Structures are given as structure tokens and as C-alpha cells.
Amino acid sequence: MLSFTADEMMTVAAARALRDGMTCFVGIGLPGAAANLARATHAPGLVLIYESGTIGSKPGQVPPSIGDGILAETADSVVSVPEIFNYWLQPGRIDVGFLGAAQIDRYGNINTTVIGSSYDEPAVRLPGAGGAPEIAAACGQVVVVLRQSRRSFAGHLDFVTSVGFGTGAGARQRLGLAGGGPGLVITDLGILQPDPDTCELVLTGIYGGVSVGRVRESTGWDLRVSASLSEVAPPSQAELAALRALRAGTPPPAAGDAAVRSPAPSTVPPAVMAAGEGAHHD
Amino acid sequence: MLPWNGKEDGSHVAEIVTLAEAIAATVRDGDSVAMEGFTHLIPHAAGHEVIRQRRRDLTLIRMTPDIIYDQLIGAGCARKLIFSWAGNPGVGSLHRFRDAVEHAWPHPIELEEHSHAGMANRFQAGASGLPFAILRGYRGTSLPAHTAGVADITCPFTGETLTAVSALRPDVAVIHAQRADRRGNVQFWGISGVQKEAVLASARSVVTVEEIVDSLDPHPGAVVLPSWTVGYVAAVPGGAHPSYALGYSARDNDFYFSWDAISRDRQAFAAWLDEHVYGQHAASAADRAAGAC
Numbered sequence: 001m002l003s004f005t006a007d008e009m010m011t012v013a014a015a016r017a018l019r020d021g022m023t024c025f026v027g028i029g030l031p032g033a034a035a036n037l038a039r040a041t042h043a044p045g046l047v048l049i050y051e052s053g054t055i056g057s058k059p060g061q062v063p064p065s066i067g068d069g070i071l072a073e074t075a076d077s078v079v080s081v082p083e084i085f086n087y088w089l090q091p092g093r094i095d096v097g098f099l100g101a102a103q104i105d106r107y108g109n110i111n112t113t114v115i116g117s118s119y120d121e122p123a124v125r126l127p128g129a130g131g132a133p134e135i136a137a138a139c140g141q142v143v144v145v146l147r148q149s150r151r152s153f154a155g156h157l158d159f160v161t162s163v164g165f166g167t168g169a170g171a172r173q174r175l176g177l178a179g180g181g182p183g184l185v186i187t188d189l190g191i192l193q194p195d196p197d198t199c200e201l202v203l204t205g206i207y208g209g210v211s212v213g214r215v216r217e218s219t220g221w222d223l224r225v226s227a228s229l230s231e232v233a234p235p236s237q238a239e240l241a242a243l244r245a246l247r248a249g250t251p252p253p254a255a256g257d258a259a260v261r262s263p264a265p266s267t268v269p270p271a272v273m274a275a276g277e278g279a280h281h282d
Numbered sequence: 283m284l285p286w287n288g289k290e291d292g293s294h295v296a297e298i299v300t301l302a303e304a305i306a307a308t309v310r311d312g313d314s315v316a317m318e319g320f321t322h323l324i325p326h327a328a329g330h331e332v333i334r335q336r337r338r339d340l341t342l343i344r345m346t347p348d349i350i351y352d353q354l355i356g357a358g359c360a361r362k363l364i365f366s367w368a369g370n371p372g373v374g375s376l377h378r379f380r381d382a383v384e385h386a387w388p389h390p391i392e393l394e395e396h397s398h399a400g401m402a403n404r405f406q407a408g409a410s411g412l413p414f415a416i417l418r419g420y421r422g423t424s425l426p427a428h429t430a431g432v433a434d435i436t437c438p439f440t441g442e443t444l445t446a447v448s449a450l451r452p453d454v455a456v457i458h459a460q461r462a463d464r465r466g467n468v469q470f471w472g473i474s475g476v477q478k479e480a481v482l483a484s485a486r487s488v489v490t491v492e493e494i495v496d497s498l499d500p501h502p503g504a505v506v507l508p509s510w511t512v513g514y515v516a517a518v519p520g521g522a523h524p525s526y527a528l529g530y531s532a533r534d535n536d537f538y539f540s541w542d543a544i545s546r547d548r549q550a551f552a553a554w555l556d557e558h559v560y561g562q563h564a565a566s567a568a569d570r571a572a573g574a575c
Contacts, residue, residue: 028372051398052320052473064372064535067321069528072472078503081320081345081476082406085399090418113395119428125383127369127376129397130346134419163422175422176443 004235006147006188009207011037011243012235013186014098014145022095023047025135026066030145031098033062033246040242047076049094051131053084061249085131089138092178097139099162101146102126103154106200106221107171108164108182110136110144111157119159129161136162141183148187148218155220165199189215191232200224205232296466296489296512301521302564304488304514305331312361313453314341316405316484317350320475321371321533324525325458326350327518328490330559332456333357343452345401345476346371349524349541352378353559355391356551362392364450366401373538377545387548395429400447404431405476407449408483414446421445455484458522459507460529461498462491466509469498472528474505481507490518492530518564 004012007030014034018024020043026035036059039046048057052067056076063070072078079088088094103111112132116123136142142164146152164182165171172181181199185192191205203215204226216223235243299307309315309332317325329350332340341362342351349370354360356378368379382391396404403415416435421443426432431448457477459470468489470477481487489507494517498506524534524541544554 052322053475054473064538065321065533066371067473068533069322069472069526072322072528078473080474080478080505081398082402082479085402086406086417090399113424119424122384125368125380127367128365128395129423129425130367131398133397133423133425134399134417137418137421159424161423161425166422171422176418177421178418 002235002237002240004240008235008240008243009232010145010186010188012239013191013205013232014143015041015239017143017184017186018043018046018096021045021047023049023093025049025051025089025094025097025131025139027051027098027100027131027135028066029100031100031143032066033243034145035098036060036062036246037239037243040246041239049084049088051081051084053079053081055079055084055088060246062246085134089131089134092138092140094138095140097135097142097179099132099135099142099144101144101152103152103157104144104146104164104185105154105157107166107168108142108144108185108194108199108201109157109160109166110162110164111154111159112161113159115158117158122158132162136164136181137177137179139179141180144182144185146185146187148189148215150218150220153219153221153223165194169197169199171199189218193226195224202226203229205230207232208234294510296462296468296509296515298462298464298466298494298515298517300564301328301331301490301516301518302335304328304490304516305335305564307514308454308486308488309335309337309340309456310453311337312339313337314343315454315456316343316450316452316480317456318344318475318477318480319458319522319525320345320473321348322473322475322525323458323470323477323522323527324348324350325456325490325521326523326525327521327564328456328458328488329354330562331564333359333555333559334562334564343450345398347376347379349376349538349545352376352541352545353555355379355382356388356545357555357559358388360391362394364394364396364401366396366398370538370541372535373542375542377542378551381548394431395425396432396447397425400432400445401450402476402479404447404450405479405483407447408451409479412449414448416444416446419445450483452480452484453486455480455487456490457481457487458490458518458525458527460492460527462489462494462515463498464494464496466512466515467498468507468509468512468515469501469504471501471504478505478507481511487511487513489515490521491515492519492521492527493517
């Protein structure tokens with residue numbers, strides 16, 4: 001039995017959502033690790049795009065910031081920050097956007113701005129929006145990665161920094177948000193996806209050793225559970241080895257290693273197949 | 283009037299001066315100041331000089347406040363912050379920023395927050411001589427309810443509702459670049475952020491550089507700001523540290539991690555400021571790349 005951390009399970013689950021040849025807008029932290037893991041394993045042709053303006057970066061490690069020199073030096077192209085947002089993100093050229101969050105609600109809306117009822121005198125001041133509102137608006141699909149608790153999975157958001165499915169079905173169209181919205185929410189307990197009709201997040205995948213009761217207790221609303229709930233495959237040896245090599249800044253296992261290159265066993269539907277209103281671009 | 287030359291006397295050439303002279307000539311109490319650089323080429327040494335010259339009531343503008351504005355805020359230089367993401371990249375919170383917002387220490391700070399796309403477009407509008415920029419953004423978020431300068435706008439051709447954001451026209455832009463030549467033409471490459479837009483949008487400008495050379499050799503992907511768009515140039519090797527200048531230095535990630543503990547505690551921060559900012563001269567900034575700050 002392999003031993004691995006909750007962060008490693010989340011990172012591997014997020015990496016599996018990416019497919020070879022996709023374009024992916026990569027955020028800081030765990031999303032960066034997941035995107036680079038996908039490139040190192042089953043998606044060598046994944047195009048990594050960073051908000052610092054680097055397109056097609058191939059860092060071979062997980063840099064701590066989204067603006068490290070290696071991202072520029074290994075990129076196909078480096079553009080200015082106005083250009084990355086206006087020419088590349090805004091028109092819908094990017095397939096998948098990765099977002100973290102401090103809080104998320106049942107419709108996948110995200111808060112990364114303030115905790116507390118007063119904006120002017122917040123209990124906790126968070127970093128703010130960054131690129132997230134437009135990533136959430138414009139990417140073909142969004143994958144959200146965060147730890148699950150009653151606090152982070154909130155019945156009510158104090159601030160909507162980035163829109164998921166707004167108030168529910170049809171809200172994205174009414175707001176004119178062209179992208180598909182959050183197709184996957186990956187936590188340290190399992191995986192949620194939007195209901196195709198209501199857009200409410202539903203538990204569709206659960207990690208080994210985690211009970212449905214525990215997931216529901218860690219959710220600030222009455223969480224729905226999919227009738228076809230399945231257990232998510234744990235990280236494979238190849239996935240773990242590649243992830244740890246990336247984190248250590250050492251070269252990942254040899255590219256010719258068949259075990260590494262073969263698609264990861266997964267019960268997680270790919271992000272592009274995720275249900276929800278936003279899966280349709282009309 | 284468009285700020286063509288980054289100086290107020292109308293002279294059409296950048297002046298090459300010391301860092302202390304450049305800041306003294308440009309940054310005044312109450313000014314709006316954009317010290318830009320997106321992770322790369324952050325003008326830290328210039329920020330320290332602003333702290334040393336004890337400027338007050340500044341409106342600090344920057345997409346990612348980063349450690350540089352955490353220091354300026356903690357040192358009491360800022361009245362207002364215009365920004366889009368205030369964190370320590372890959373590490374966590376900016377504790378001096380949070381202390382100012384959550385506990386009004388060392389004094390209250392006014393916030394004007396946007397998204398990255400909004401800020402980038404605001405700089406671009408300023409550089410373009412336009413009063414506002416248009417983007418697809420902000421819709422459905424709580425940002426417009428708390429941020430002035432964001433409004434719906436109807437496309438006159440299609441009737442589509444889009445978002446307008448007001449232009450940024452800072453009093454001063456401060457950036458760091460790899461090189462300038464002796465006439466004050468400035469060249470930088472790698473991740474270039476919004477520095478070009480910030481300089482062209484601002485009334486005055488300061489550019490610190492790794493080196494001043496006889497002539498600027500072409501470099502792939504380089505941005506060149508002609509001398510007549512720049513106010514003052516100062517040679518400050520290592521002036522981006524703990525940020526970096528591609529081709530000259532590497533990002534000091536260890537310092538970004540260590541900043542968490544330094545900045546978390548008011549006394550530790552004050553001691554750090556005494557030793558590494560007030561206790562230094564602008565001229566000693568050249569030693570920074572090798573040192574602990």
C-alpha cells in the first residue's frame with residue numbers, strides 16, 4: 001500500500017482531469033503542481049499558460065511563483081500581462097482554468113477576497129481576485145481545488161470574487177459568461193461535479209477510507225450525493241514518483257517509462273466531459 | 283496632456299542620476315505611484331528608497347502588491363492601495379497588508395481592488411490616452427459593489443453589455459529593467475508585465491537598471507522604452523532583489539518564504555526595516571543581491 005498525503009491525492013486527481021493537447025491556464029500552488037504532473041505523465045502535449053504571460057511553459061519542476069524565470073525561458077512565447085488576458089484568455093482560447101479558493105458555495109461560486117460580513121472591516125482579509133474572475137468567466141472549463149470543511153464549503157459567501165454557476169441554471173448565460181464554469185471541484189475528501197439540470201455541486205467521487213457522512217459533515221449546505229458515486233483510484237506509484245520528482249525540482253522519471261506514460265487509472269470523468277450548463281458553449 | 287517624456291520640464295531625454303536623486307525628483311507626499319513588475323523585475327531597491335525618504339500618504343498602485351508594498355505599507359508610506367492580488371506568491375498572506383486592513387496598523391488604508399484583467403486594461407487605457415478600457419469581466423461578482431471605476435457599458439454596435447474600467451494615470455511609474463544605454467533608452471525582456479503601460483500612463487517615471495551600456499544590443503522579445511518616454515534612469519545592480527532580473531539574477535525564493543515570519547510580527551518587521559532599509563544607503567543597494575535582503 002502506497003502512502004501519500006491528502007495534498008498528493010488532490011494534486012493527482014486534478015492532474016487526471018487534464019488531457020493531452022489541452023490548453024491550461026495555471027494558477028499558483030497546487031494547480032501548478034497538478035498541471036506540471038499531467039505534463040510529466042499522461043499529457044506531454046499539455047500547453048501550460050501562466051498569467052505572467054508565458055505560453056507553453058515547460059518548467060520540469062514546480063516553481064513557487066507564477067513568474068519564475070524558468071517559465072519564461074522554457075515558453076513558446078512570452079507576452080505582456082495585458083495581452084495574456086485580452087488576447088489569450090478573454091476570447092475563450094483556453095480549455096481549462098485551475099483555481100484555488102478560500103470558500104466555495106453550492107453553485108461553485110468562489111470567494112478569495114474577505115471573510116466576514118463587513119467588507120471594510122473584514123475578519124480575514126484574503127489576497128483578492130487576481131486573474132480568477134476572468135479565468136472563471138472565459139475558460140472552457142474550470143477546475144477548482146480546495147480543502148473541504150464547513151467553513152470552506154460555505155452556505156453563504158461573504159463576497160463573490162469569481163462566478164461559478166451564479167444563482168443556478170441559466171445564470172451564466174444571463175451574465176454573458178462564455179466559458180463553461182466549474183466542471184470539477186476537487187477536495188481532500190473527494191470530487192464534486194455540477195448537476196446537469198440545476199448546476200448544484202453533487203458529490204460524484206470519494207477517496208478510499210472517506211465516508212459519505214464525513215464529506216457531508218464537512219459541507220456547509222445539505223450536500224447531494226450522486227446515485228453513481230464512485231471511489232477515486234488512489235495515486236499510482238508512477239504518479240506519486242513523478243509528482244515528488246517535480247516538487248523536489250529533480251527531473252521526472254524517464255519519458256520512455258511506459259508505466260509513467262500510460263493514462264492514469266481513474267474513475268474521474270475528464271473535465272471536458274463534465275456535466276453542467278456550461279458544458280455547452282451555445 | 284499626455285505624459286510624453288516622464289519629466290515635467292519638457293526635456294526630451296531621460297536623465298541618468300543616482301537612485302536617491304531619481305526618487306527625490308519624482309515621488310512626493312500624496313502622489314499616486316505605480317511600482318510595477320509582475321513577479322519578475324520588481325523595483326525593490328527603489329521601494330526602499332521611497333521608504334528611506336519617508337514619503338507619506340501615497341496611493342500605491344500595483345497588480346500584485348508583493349513584498350515591496352508590504353514593506354511600504356508597514357513603513358507607513360501608504361494612504362491607499364489600488365491592486366488586484368495581495369499575497370506572498372506561493373507562500374501565503376502579506377501580513378503588513380493584512381495588519382493595515384484588519385487592524386489599521388500603522389494606520390488605516392483605503393482599498394481599491396480589481397481583477398488582474400481589469401488592472402491591466404486600466405494601465406493600457408492610461409497609456410493609450412483613453413478615459414476607460416472595455417473588457418469582459420467583473421459581471422456577477424461582488425467587485426463592482428465595492429470598487430469605484432467599474433461600470434456596465436453597452437456596445438454601440440451589437441448592444442452587448444460589457445464592463446468599463448477607468449484608466450489609471452499615476453503620478454509616477456517606477457520599474458526595474460535589465461539595461462539602459464547612456465542616452466537613457468531602456469530595454470527589458472522575459473516576463474514584461476505591465477511596465478511599458480505603467481510608464482506610458484504615468485506623468486513621471488523612474489527606471490532602475492542592472493547596467494548601463496554603450497548601446498543596446500537587440501534581444502529576443504525585448505521591450506524598448508525610448509529615452510524620450512522615460513524620466514530618470516539609475517543604475518542599481520541587484521535592484522530587483524528578492525525578485526529577479528532574467529539573465530542577471532534568480533528569484534530569491536528563500537527570502538519570499540522567510541518574509542512570512544519577518545512580516546508576521548510588528549517588532550520583527552520594524553527591526554528588519556531598521557537594519558535593511560533605514561540602515562542602508564541607496565548606493566548600497568548594489569550589494570543587495572548577495573545579501574540577506
